[in-house]
Amino acid sequence: MITEIVENQELIAQSVRDFALKMIKPYVREWDEKQYFPVEVFHQLGELGIMGVLVPEQYGGAGLGYREYVTAIVELSKVDPSIGLSMAAHNSLCTNHILMFGNESQKQKYLPKLASGEWIGAWGLTEPNTGSDAGNMRTVAVKEGEYWVLNGAKNFITHGKSGNVAVVIARTGAVGDKRGATAFVVERGTTGFVAGKKEDKLGMRASETAEMIFQDCRVHESQVLGEVGEGFVQSLKILDGGRISIAALSLGTALGAFEAALAYSKEREQFGKPISQFQSIAFKLADMYTEIEAAKLLIYDAADRKDRGEKVTLQSATAKYYASEVSVRVANEAVQIFGGYGFTKDFPVEKFYRDCKLCTIGEGTSEIQKLVISREILK
Numbered sequence: 001m002i003t004e005i006v007e008n009q010e011l012i013a014q015s016v017r018d019f020a021l022k023m024i025k026p027y028v029r030e031w032d033e034k035q036y037f038p039v040e041v042f043h044q045l046g047e048l049g050i051m052g053v054l055v056p057e058q059y060g061g062a063g064l065g066y067r068e069y070v071t072a073i074v075e076l077s078k079v080d081p082s083i084g085l086s087m088a089a090h091n092s093l094c095t096n097h098i099l100m101f102g103n104e105s106q107k108q109k110y111l112p113k114l115a116s117g118e119w120i121g122a123w124g125l126t127e128p129n130t131g132s133d134a135g136n137m138r139t140v141a142v143k144e145g146e147y148w149v150l151n152g153a154k155n156f157i158t159h160g161k162s163g164n165v166a167v168v169i170a171r172t173g174a175v176g177d178k179r180g181a182t183a184f185v186v187e188r189g190t191t192g193f194v195a196g197k198k199e200d201k202l203g204m205r206a207s208e209t210a211e212m213i214f215q216d217c218r219v220h221e222s223q224v225l226g227e228v229g230e231g232f233v234q235s236l237k238i239l240d241g242g243r244i245s246i247a248a249l250s251l252g253t254a255l256g257a258f259e260a261a262l263a264y265s266k267e268r269e270q271f272g273k274p275i276s277q278f279q280s281i282a283f284k285l286a287d288m289y290t291e292i293e294a295a296k297l298l299i300y301d302a303a304d305r306k307d308r309g310e311k312v313t314l315q316s317a318t319a320k321y322y323a324s325e326v327s328v329r330v331a332n333e334a335v336q337i338f339g340g341y342g343f344t345k346d347f348p349v350e351k352f353y354r355d356c357k358l359c360t361i362g363e364g365t366s367e368i369q370k371l372v373i374s375r376e377i378l379k
Helices: 002-023 025-034 039-048 066-079 081-101 104-115 231-267 279-307 313-343 349-359 366-378
Strands: 121-124 140-144 147-158 165-171 181-187 193-198 209-220
Touching (some): 002 066, 039 081, 081 121, 081 181, 140 165, 147 165, 165 209, 165 231, 231 313, 231 349, 279 313
Parallel strands (some): 121 165
Antiparallel strands (some): 193 209
C-alpha cells in the first residue's frame, strides 16, 4: 500500500510538473498583470484527473488520497501559486463538500462535471461584515413551500464570478446558533444569483476572487446538502481539509521561491565566485531548506491521518499555520538573495513574495490557527 502511494505521488508529480512547465510557466507574468483567470487551463487539468483527485472513480474522479492531492498542489504552486490556489479551492471546498455531504442524486449530478473540469466550483462562507465570525452571517434562507429563498452576499470567494456551481452556507436559524445554518448547491444561472465585485489583489492575481450576491434567489429544497441546520458543522469539517490544501499551497510557494534563489545563488558571482559560497547566503539557504522540510513533514502527516479517516483539526491547523509562515519567510529571504533583481518583475521571486501572504490569511489567519491549535491541545 505504501509503495503504491509513493508510486502514485511520483507519477502525479511528474505529470503535473510537465504540464505546469508547458502550459502555465510561459504565461505566469501575463496572467498576473492582467488578473486573467485561465479557465481553459482548469479544463485541461480536469483531463489530467487533477480536478477530481479525491473523487471516487464511480463519479468520474481519480479516486486518490490526500497525499497525492497535496503533491499535485505543490507542483502547481511551485510554478504559479495562483493556479495551485484555484485548483485547491475547487477540490477541497466545493467538490469535497458535495462528496462528503451530498446525497447520491447530488453526487451523480455534480461530481462528474466537477471532477472532469467541465465545471468550476466555488464555495461561499465568508461575508463582508463577518469574516471568520461565521455564526453571525447575514445571508439568510427562508423556506417558502418547496423552495428556499436566499438573500445576502458572500465575499472573497474563489471563482465567485466564473464558477459554474457554488456551495453556499446561509443562515436558516438564529444568529450564533451552531445549528442555524444550512448548505445549498446553487448553479450559475439561477435567478437571483449574480456575481459582484472582482477583487483587485496584491498577489494570487490569476486566481479569481469575487463577490456572490443573492437577491430573492429561489433554490429548490432538493439542493440542500445534508440536513437543514448542519451547514456550519459541515463547514468546520470541510475547513479541516481546506487547511491541508493551504498548507500544501504554502509549501509549493516556498519551494518555488527557494529553488529560484538556490539556482540564482549558484549563477550570480561577486568578487570572483558564486554568492552561494558566501556564508551569509549559504546560511540563508540552509535555514530555508530546513524550514521547508519541517513543513513538509507536518503536511504529509496531516494528509496521512486524513486518508485514515482520523480527526485532523489539530494537525491541519498546525500544518497550515507553520507552512504559511515558512512560505513568507522563505519568499522574503529569496528576494534578499536576489538583491535588487528580486524587486523586479524580470525574476520570479517578487511574485512568490506577493503571493505567499495570502497563505497566512486564507482558510483563517495565523492567529485563528493558533486559537484552533491551543483549543485542541488544551482539551
